[in-house]
Amino acid sequence: MAITNGGSLNSVPAPLQQALSSNYIDFTAQATAGWTQQYLPDLMEKEAEVFGNRTISGFLSQVGAEESMTADQVVWSEQGRLHLSYIATMTHVSQKVDTTAGGTITIVSDIDGNTSTNVYSDNDHGIRVNDMLLLADANTTVQGVVTAVAADTGRISVGFYGANTATAAGITETTASALRVLVFGSEYAKGTNGRVGQNEPQFTSFSNKPIILKDKYAVSGSDASAVGWVEISGEEGQSGYLWYLKASSDTKARFADYVEMAMIESISGTPGSTLLDSELYGAAGNTFGTEGLFAAIEARGNMSNGITGVPAQDLAEFDAILAEFDRQGAIEENMMFINRATALAIDDMLASMNSYGEGGTSYGVFENDEDMALNLGFSGFRRGSYDFYKSDWKYLNDFSTRGSINAMNTVGAIRGVMIPAGVTSVYDQNLGKNLKRPFLHVRYRSSQTDNRKMKSWVTGSVGAVTSDLDAMEIHMLSERCLIVQGANNFMLLN
Numbered sequence: 001m002a003i004t005n006g007g008s009l010n011s012v013p014a015p016l017q018q019a020l021s022s023n024y025i026d027f028t029a030q031a032t033a034g035w036t037q038q039y040l041p042d043l044m045e046k047e048a049e050v051f052g053n054r055t056i057s058g059f060l061s062q063v064g065a066e067e068s069m070t071a072d073q074v075v076w077s078e079q080g081r082l083h084l085s086y087i088a089t090m091t092h093v094s095q096k097v098d099t100t101a102g103g104t105i106t107i108v109s110d111i112d113g114n115t116s117t118n119v120y121s122d123n124d125h126g127i128r129v130n131d132m133l134l135l136a137d138a139n140t141t142v143q144g145v146v147t148a149v150a151a152d153t154g155r156i157s158v159g160f161y162g163a164n165t166a167t168a169a170g171i172t173e174t175t176a177s178a179l180r181v182l183v184f185g186s187e188y189a190k191g192t193n194g195r196v197g198q199n200e201p202q203f204t205s206f207s208n209k210p211i212i213l214k215d216k217y218a219v220s221g222s223d224a225s226a227v228g229w230v231e232i233s234g235e236e237g238q239s240g241y242l243w244y245l246k247a248s249s250d251t252k253a254r255f256a257d258y259v260e261m262a263m264i265e266s267i268s269g270t271p272g273s274t275l276l277d278s279e280l281y282g283a284a285g286n287t288f289g290t291e292g293l294f295a296a297i298e299a300r301g302n303m304s305n306g307i308t309g310v311p312a313q314d315l316a317e318f319d320a321i322l323a324e325f326d327r328q329g330a331i332e333e334n335m336m337f338i339n340r341a342t343a344l345a346i347d348d349m350l351a352s353m354n355s356y357g358e359g360g361t362s363y364g365v366f367e368n369d370e371d372m373a374l375n376l377g378f379s380g381f382r383r384g385s386y387d388f389y390k391s392d393w394k395y396l397n398d399f400s401t402r403g404s405i406n407a408m409n410t411v412g413a414i415r416g417v418m419i420p421a422g423v424t425s426v427y428d429q430n431l432g433k434n435l436k437r438p439f440l441h442v443r444y445r446s447s448q449t450d451n452r453k454m455k456s457w458v459t460g461s462v463g464a465v466t467s468d469l470d471a472m473e474i475h476m477l478s479e480r481c482l483i484v485q486g487a488n489n490f491m492l493l494n
Helices: 059-063 243-265 276-281 293-300 315-327 340-351 402-408
Strands: 064-069 074-079 085-090 105-110 131-136 141-149 156-160 179-186 203-208 211-220 302-304 333-338 380-383 386-392 416-420 423-428 433-438 440-445 455-460 471-484 491-493
Touching: 059 243, 059 333, 059 440, 074 471, 105 156, 105 179, 203 471, 211 243, 243 293, 243 471, 293 302, 293 416, 293 471, 293 491, 302 315, 315 380, 315 386, 315 491, 333 340, 340 386
Parallel strands: 064 440, 302 491, 333 386
Antiparallel strands: 074 203, 074 423, 085 105, 085 179, 131 141, 131 179, 141 156, 211 471, 333 416, 380 386, 416 491, 423 433, 440 471, 455 471
16 A cells, blocks of 8 residues: 655655755745745744733722612712802892882802703792892892792892992892802891791702623634634633633623723713614613713713813812812812823922922932932822822723824813712612712612623533534623712813
């Protein structure tokens, strides 16, 4: 029996001890040029981690908590302000401001600018007869007492201390943006009756709904049993030479990032406005989407784009932020999660507070010699009564995430976010009681039957057999939403 060798036999003996192209393995052009690689390369089996830690998840775990729910919607209410302060207009400033002279004060909105049609009729503004008021325009501040409140329009009549007319008292402005009204007490004459009417606590209800996120990885049975020549590694701790382990773990890590990114970037859809109604829920009119962190701050919080519209990281901007926080909840401790440029600018701002900063780094005292390694970064600072703790946010820096979006659209780029530390007290309408919760927390769907916080299951015939499919499919699912409570205490830097 004759043995016929194949035309592409891997080992061809050479008659002499020579390094020939016919007896060495070709790693570069084997299919076309044959054995052209003269020497066996030094194979580095370990996969190089050239991008470091590629995941960005972990932000929400630092600043919030997670809690289960069983409903399709989360509804919560937030307390209103305790004191009565409004924006108003005044008519007939040259007259005595009471019903006999025809002069009245019309409340336009509360101090946060919230208003709607007829919202302040029928005494909805909370000001009552005999209330003592501070009235302020751009020129003066005067005191007065409410003499009447119209039941149909809510317009207020005021008498002044020491003056018969608004003009004599010093009030000249009648525009809505110029007049402020503050209730600071009440005064009654001797022998008079008590209060007429009462004020009820005001609160505002908010809601959000979870979204369903899914992902999947699949590998055939043959590929699952194949051993590669590269030793894999990854953020999920995978190791060995089975390539599908890396692919599946990378899919899980990417899905975990998607879950967090969705809680940050998502917005709520408007029913009936797009084709997504039918695409996502099968029937027009259903709600879709969810309110993420950025959307919540843009809708109910504060935004800073620097002084005079130019993004800057100087004391002037922070003083403006402090003034706004004073008007809100005055939470003293705040965490800043910012991009690299903003972090460096804040470091430069704090370094410039050193009188020697502009002329060079000072050294020579307290054993701070010139060979000492310098720390030119700052982890936080205190301004006024507020503490700010600074942290780089990889999500805003990484060019595979928000970093590339910010580089493309510099006008709408997000420099960072300020989040208040601590907890807030809110009324949970599902439980029917007040609860203490972090300002940020994630609600995920869960019951005794199914926990959808971060669900994963395997189907196919590889490993545990669940079907006749010659493959392994790894399914991932999460159903959750982000709750932003007290968004008026947040600041978005853009």
